[in-house]
Amino acid sequence: MTQSAAEAIHVQDERSLPRRVLDAVGAQNLSLLMALAAVVTIIGVQDPNFFSPSNMLAIGTAVAIAGLLAAVQTVVVILGALDISVGSMTGFTSVICAMVFTATGSASLGVVAALGIGLFCGLINGATIVYGRVNPVIATLATLATFKGLAQLVSGGRAQGYTGGDDFFIFLARGSIAAIPTLIWVLVLIAAALHVLLKYTDIGRNIYAVGGNDVAARLAGIAINKYVVGAYALSGAVAAIAGVLLTARTGSGQPVSGSEGLELESITAAALGGCDLRGGKGAIPSTLLAILLLGVLSNGMTVLGVNPFWQNVAKGALLAIAVIIQQKRSGERAVGLPR
Numbered sequence: 620m621t622q623s624a625a626e627a628i629h630v631q632d633e634r635s636l637p638r639r640v641l642d643a644v645g646a647q648n649l650s651l652l653m654a655l656a657a658v659v660t661i662i663g664v665q666d667p668n669f670f671s672p673s674n675m676l677a678i679g680t681a682v683a684i685a686g687l688l689a690a691v692q693t694v695v696v697i698l699g700a701l702d703i704s705v706g707s708m709t710g711f712t713s714v715i716c717a718m719v720f721t722a723t724g725s726a727s728l729g730v731v732a733a734l735g736i737g738l739f740c741g742l743i744n745g746a747t748i749v750y751g752r753v754n755p756v757i758a759t760l761a762t763l764a765t766f767k768g769l770a771q772l773v774s775g776g777r778a779q780g781y782t783g784g785d786d787f788f789i790f791l792a793r794g795s796i797a798a799i800p801t802l803i804w805v806l807v808l809i810a811a812a813l814h815v816l817l818k819y820t821d822i823g824r825n826i827y828a829v830g831g832n833d834v835a836a837r838l839a840g841i842a843i844n845k846y847v848v849g850a851y852a853l854s855g856a857v858a859a860i861a862g863v864l865l866t867a868r869t870g871s872g873q874p875v876s877g878s879e880g881l882e883l884e885s886i887t888a889a890a891l892g893g894c895d896l897r898g899g900k901g902a903i904p905s906t907l908l909a910i911l912l913l914g915v916l917s918n919g920m921t922v923l924g925v926n927p928f929w930q931n932v933a934k935g936a937l938l939a940i941a942v943i944i945q946q947k948r949s950g951e952r953a954v955g956l957p958r
Contacts, residue, residue, distance in 0.1 A: 647893035651908040655915060662919035669922055676800055682914035683802035684709070684861045684868070686907060688881050689888035690810045691857040693906045694817065695850050696889050699830035699898025700755040702854045704744060705861075706881035707766035710874050712737045712862030714770045717779040717872030726785040729866075733859045740766060741855020745848030763882065770874040779872035791867035802864055806907075809857065814903040826850070830898025880931065887934055888913060890941035913937070 663669045688705045695702045712733040720729030740762070747758045781788075794801040817823035828836040829843050837843055861881075866872050891909035894901030913934065920930050 645902075645905070647902075647905050648908060651892070651905065651912060655908065655912050658912065658915055658919065662915070662922065665919075666922050669919065674918070676803075678911075678914045678918045679803045680800045680868075681918065682910050683800075683806045684864050685881055685884045685888070685913075686806045686910045687809055687857055687861045687864070688885040689892075689906050689910045690806075690813050690903055691854045692885040692889045693892065693894055693901050693903055694813060694826065695854055696886075696894040696896060697817065697830045697898060697901045698826050698846060698850050699833065700748070700847065700850065701759065701886065701896070702744065702851065703756065703759040703882050703886075704740070704763040704766055705854060705858045705885055706879065706883075707763045707770070708737055708740045708855055708858035709861045709865060709881055710879075711740065711766045711770040712859040713865045714774045714779050714872035714874050716863050716866045717781045718773065720781040720785070720866075721779070724782075726781075726787050729781070730787075730863050733863050733866075734856060737855040737857075737859025737862065738852055739855070741852040741858070742848065744855065745851035748851070749844045749847050767875060774872060774874045776874060778869070778874070780870065781866070781872070788867040791864060792870070802868065805860070805864065809860065810903050810907055817903065822846075827899055830895075830900070832899070880934075883931075883934060883938070884910070884913060887938040887941070890938055896942065 659669075668674060688709065692702060692705060715736050716729040716733035718729075719732040720726050723729070744759055744762055747753050747762070748755050751758070753761075791801050791805075796804055817826065825836070825841050826846060828839065829841060829846050833843055888906050888910040889901065890896060891912065892901065892906035894906065916933065917930055920933070921927075
């Protein structure tokens with residue numbers, strides 16, 4: 620063992636217990652857990668039914684779809700980009716899933732069609748940004764409108780119900796494993812896979828490197844364009860899975876109403892979870908804690924009878940506060956402000 624390594628271990632052993640707990644949990648996660656505990660306590664005092672197991676599971680089910688989008692948004696943000704079109708892709712793939720299911724009588728074909736469309740939409744986003752040299756915000760803002768328009772065109776602007784009660788969709792919508800709803804299991808499995816990808820693979824390390832310093836990453840031989848296109852393709856595929864879950868949960872393909880606001884929710888969760896919107900920093904567990912906090916807030920405001928419009932105001936304000944805190948911590952100015 621080298622002298623420097625021995626010194627490092629010695630220094631680590633001298634850390635206090637609170638400091639070791641803080642290092643293990645992470646300051647960001649600890650802040651989110653404290654905020655979650657405070658919000659749960661306040662709402663629970665106002666309405667004791669808030670603590671019922673059925674309400675807790677309802678919150679988990681309600682945030683499952685937004686949680687999926689927030690998790691994959693985290694990957695895109697770490698890469699130094701943003702995907703504003705995830706909500707529209709979810710609505711578009713939901714409609715495709717229901718329509719193909721109705722036309723063929725096969726839920727499997729509906730799911731495959733939705734995944735194919737989602738992947739294709741993601742590739743369009745990535746190719747537009749890389750080969751068209753378009754800013755990611757502008758590119759996905761444009762495709763947000765495009766995908767939403769396509770969903771309304773193919774559906775006639777109406778929710779598309781599917782015929783028959785397919786067992787797979789019923790299991791997705793109302794099934795459970797070990798008393799935990801299937802929707803929550805889908806979120807946990809996909810989020811765990813993304814966490815492993817980011818934290819324990821070369822691909823994940825390269826994603827952080829590209830987001831942290833794209834010039835250095837390019838000089839190190841990382842194929843940046845490949846990672847950008849791949850991240851947006853992954854975003855499209857996960858949005859399609861969210862679209863399938865939305866179809867199962869609502870019993871119909873939702874061109875707009877079921878997917879509206881999901882993009883804001885996913886970006887808010889990523890920012891609240893500590894993702895640096897300039898790239899290079901973020902983690903899936905923190906984003907999941909943030910989306911849970913948003914879900915508890917939304918459920919609590921509904922239980923307390925707060926106007927739904929004010930709920931959107933609250934989410935927008937949270938996003939602004941999260942970004943301001945990030946910039947204060949990094950000591951940098953907002954993009955576009957004069958130095």
